[in-house]
Amino acid sequence: xxxxxxxxxxxxxxLQEHYQDELYNIITAEEKAVPRPNELRARLxxxxxxxxxxxxxxxxxxxxxxxxxxxxxxxxxKYY
Numbered sequence: 001x002x003x004x005x006x007x008x009x010x011x012x013x014x015l016q017e018h019y020q021d022e023l024y025n026i027i028t029a030e031e032k033a034v035p036r037p038n039e040l041r042a043r044l045x046x047x048x049x050x051x052x053x054x055x056x057x058x059x060x061x062x063x064x065x066x067x068x069x070x071x072x073x074x075x076x077x078k079y080y
Contacts, residue, residue: 001066001067001068001069001072002064002065002066003064003065003067003072004062004063004064005062005063005064005065006062006063008076010075010076010079010080011065011075011079013079014075014078014079015044019047019051022047023044023047026040026043026044026047027040029043037061038061041057041061041063042057044063045057045063048063048065053065053066053067054066
């Protein structure tokens, strides 16, 4: 099942609960300039891919995550 991160806001809660330290590192990366939101989303896709999820960034910079139907239903019930 393909899930849009923009259309399922509760997935942000799931990401924060499971990958809080990694998300903090993405947001507060040591750079001279503040990264653009699209760059932050690309880093988030890289994080999800490194954790074993299949994630892609669309042309409109939405993050699409591939997940089993059972996992999606369980997470939606827990975080919605």
